[in-house]
Amino acid sequence: MRPAWVEPAASNQPQRYGPRGGTAHEDVFGTERTRSAEEVPRRFSEAVRAECEEICGRYPQRRAALLPLLRVAEREFGCVDLGAMRLVAEVVDVSPAHVWGVFSFYTHYRRPGTGRHLVQVCRTLPCELRGARAVWERLRSRLGVGDGETTPDGRCTLKRVECLGSCGTAPVVQVDDDYHEGLTPEAVDRLLAGVLGA
Amino acid sequence: MAYEPVLTRFFGGFEAQDLDHALAHGVYEGARKALAMDPAQVIETVKASGLRGRGGAGFPCGAKWGFIPKTDRPRYLLVNADESEPGTFKDRALIERDPHTLLEGTIVAAHAIGCETAYIYIRGEFAYGARVLERAIQQARARGLLGEGIFGQRGRRLEVHVHRGAGAYICGEETGLISSLEGDRGYPKLKPPFPAVEGAWRCPTIVNNVETLCNVPWVFTRGVAWYRSMGTEKSPGPKVYGLSGHVNRPGLYEGPLGLPLKELIYSDEFGGGVPGGRALKAAIPGGVSMPVLTPAEVERCRMDFESPREFDSLLGTAGVICMDETVCMVDALWNILRFFHHESCGQCTPCREGTGWIEKLVSRIEGGEGAEGDLDTLLAVAEGMCGRTICVLADAAAWPVYKGFVKKYRPEFEDHVRERRCTVRGRGA
Ligand SMILES: Cc1cc2nc3c(=O)[nH]c(=O)nc-3n(C[C@H](O)[C@H](O)[C@H](O)COP(=O)(O)O)c2cc1C
Ligand code: SF4
Ligand code: FES
Numbered sequence A: 001m002r003p004a005w006v007e008p009a010a011s012n013q014p015q016r017y018g019p020r021g022g023t024a025h026e027d028v029f030g031t032e033r034t035r036s037a038e039e040v041p042r043r044f045s046e047a048v049r050a051e052c053e054e055i056c057g058r059y060p061q062r063r064a065a066l067l068p069l070l071r072v073a074e075r076e077f078g079c080v081d082l083g084a085m086r087l088v089a090e091v092v093d094v095s096p097a098h099v100w101g102v103f104s105f106y107t108h109y110r111r112p113g114t115g116r117h118l119v120q121v122c123r124t125l126p127c128e129l130r131g132a133r134a135v136w137e138r139l140r141s142r143l144g145v146g147d148g149e150t151t152p153d154g155r156c157t158l159k160r161v162e163c164l165g166s167c168g169t170a171p172v173v174q175v176d177d178d179y180h181e182g183l184t185p186e187a188v189d190r191l192l193a194g195v196l197g198a
Numbered sequence B: 001m002a003y004e005p006v007l008t009r010f011f012g013g014f015e016a017q018d019l020d021h022a023l024a025h026g027v028y029e030g031a032r033k034a035l036a037m038d039p040a041q042v043i044e045t046v047k048a049s050g051l052r053g054r055g056g057a058g059f060p061c062g063a064k065w066g067f068i069p070k071t072d073r074p075r076y077l078l079v080n081a082d083e084s085e086p087g088t089f090k091d092r093a094l095i096e097r098d099p100h101t102l103l104e105g106t107i108v109a110a111h112a113i114g115c116e117t118a119y120i121y122i123r124g125e126f127a128y129g130a131r132v133l134e135r136a137i138q139q140a141r142a143r144g145l146l147g148e149g150i151f152g153q154r155g156r157r158l159e160v161h162v163h164r165g166a167g168a169y170i171c172g173e174e175t176g177l178i179s180s181l182e183g184d185r186g187y188p189k190l191k192p193p194f195p196a197v198e199g200a201w202r203c204p205t206i207v208n209n210v211e212t213l214c215n216v217p218w219v220f221t222r223g224v225a226w227y228r229s230m231g232t233e234k235s236p237g238p239k240v241y242g243l244s245g246h247v248n249r250p251g252l253y254e255g256p257l258g259l260p261l262k263e264l265i266y267s268d269e270f271g272g273g274v275p276g277g278r279a280l281k282a283a284i285p286g287g288v289s290m291p292v293l294t295p296a297e298v299e300r301c302r303m304d305f306e307s308p309r310e311f312d313s314l315l316g317t318a319g320v321i322c323m324d325e326t327v328c329m330v331d332a333l334w335n336i337l338r339f340f341h342h343e344s345c346g347q348c349t350p351c352r353e354g355t356g357w358i359e360k361l362v363s364r365i366e367g368g369e370g371a372e373g374d375l376d377t378l379l380a381v382a383e384g385m386c387g388r389t390i391c392v393l394a395d396a397a398a399w400p401v402y403k404g405f406v407k408k409y410r411p412e413f414e415d416h417v418r419e420r421r422c423t424v425r426g427r428g429a
Helices: A026-033 A046-056 A062-077 A082-092 A096-103 A125-129 A132-143 A185-195 B019-024 B029-035 B039-049 B061-066 B090-097 B099-113 B127-142 B174-181 B210-221 B224-228 B261-266 B295-300 B307-311 B329-343 B349-366 B374-385 B393-408 B410-419
Strands: A117-122 A156-161 A173-175 A178-180 B076-081 B117-122 B157-164 B205-209 B238-245 B251-256 B280-284 B319-324
Touching: A046 A062, A046 A082, A062 A082, A062 A096, A062 B157, A082 A096, A117 A132, A125 A132, A125 B238, A125 B319, A125 B329, A132 A156, A132 A185, A173 A185, A178 A185, B019 B099, B019 B127, B029 B099, B029 B210, B039 B061, B039 B099, B039 B210, B039 B224, B061 B099, B061 B205, B061 B210, B076 B099, B076 B174, B076 B210, B090 B099, B090 B127, B090 B210, B090 B238, B099 B117, B099 B127, B099 B157, B099 B205, B099 B210, B117 B127, B117 B174, B127 B157, B174 B205, B205 B210, B210 B224, B210 B238, B238 B261, B261 B280, B261 B295, B261 B319, B280 B295, B280 B329, B280 B393, B295 B307, B329 B349, B329 B393, B329 B410, B349 B374, B349 B393, B349 B410, B374 B393, B374 B410, B393 B410
Parallel strands: A117 A156, B076 B117, B076 B205, B117 B157, B238 B319
Antiparallel strands: A117 A173, A173 A178, B238 B251, B280 B319
């Protein structure tokens, strides 16, 4: 069974326009469409609560701690889900709707259903000029999934992203927090063997 | 004349992350000198140096600090480390390899504008950079360089916090950055009021780029005359140049502002030319928002804030992207427009709809389905997007179309429409 609240499978993704495919906000809409999924109640431990208070104290207003606390939730629960958003709303004292509105603006938080490793492949011009397409093709064929999809064993989610700020060592792939630079299809094979144990 | 690198002097390794190493090499000396001066004097010194912002717009740094009104409300300094303009990758290196110089510049700026809390807004992807900065801040605090009573001066304090973004290009725009810092969607706001008057939490706020602040200490350690000895009259000082795309040696290079672009791309000291002996077809001078230059223009362009204007372009972030003869200009433009469509925040109709519209048109032309008249529509839409929106992202998306690619490579676009296919080989390797 597909985990609850994942990006929709390719087949029911919005029709992409143009022969080259399109862009855009399917990521967020996809999440929204499936957000009626069951909500898991979330709680922070005492220690994490204290950490949250410390973070709130850095700003003149608590709500400014929203983005950093979503990071804390991501670290604690492995992703930012509805329960996490409700919890963060309570901590920074805003409505859950506000948290949802803010969260859905940003692409970098881990959505529920993301695999254990998140592989983000840069597709912007400087990377494409130096072979990002071949790197993407290799990753896609080795993992057997497309953009925004997760391998059936839940090990890995593959995602195409815009410039990662490392164009001088293009093409670049970010696996979780780490950058892998100057990649070739062969280097992708080594990367998959080493980092992902695939 | 041999150029002595200053901004990139620690780029060989990661030793300078360590405070002891940094101190041994004179980091924080500039701050010590600046803190001995009064704020107005610091601002005057920076004005005299002619330092211009390195975040893309080239706004004079001292003048910006001087806009801070005299009130007793808190003031804030925001360090813009959102670096997401494609082709730009200097700030990440400065943060990872020389975090203490950034903190030093932050201390000087905070002193100049009278601020006690600074935030470094770093893009979410730079998780390592955020850790490096947090450690550097802890080390500096432990030595009394940050926190309460900095540099042994009682009653003077400065807290610096790292604030991680979460993947949105628009948060690099200064008012978008402020919205994001306040815990909202990264929506830019109309100016005026300018952030210097009414910024974060409606208090006076200065937003500075990482590289700008890394320049600041040098004005104090080496002095204004030294600083002005580099670059041009209007664009003085050192600059970190980025080279990406089709060059033999991509990467970061430091040189004075005003370096000939040709030298940057071809000289063995820098880019070393185009791989495989192929010819250069186009070069973008400073991040994808800036209109592209033809090889003839590359011959004449210098990398300062004035020269690229002659070719209807701008220096931007000085992240040069080179494209060789195998690159299809339609395809390259489509890639750029997809980026902007993806990153438009959606507040303004000309931008939200326009970025999508021009992307679709170029996608269609590239795919061989372009119709007669598409090019004129494309130009009309692009020009219609400019100057009608809250921030300049709309302009940044439109410039590459009507000032750059379509204007300078129009026959290639026409060929695509006429032949109903790509008439150049596909992009890159
Ligand atoms: C769409 C957009 C994106 C921007 N992105 C960045 C960025 O990532 N980093 C940056 O330093 N400045 C960025 N800027 C420029 C900032 O708005 C601002 O001018 C700059 O941070 C000021 O710093 P400086 O005066 O030190 O250059 C961006 C501007 C726009 C319009
Ligand atoms: S111009 Fe575009 S990015 Fe800027 S505020 Fe308007 S919609 Fe948002
Ligand atoms: S284009 Fe890929 S890192 Fe900048």
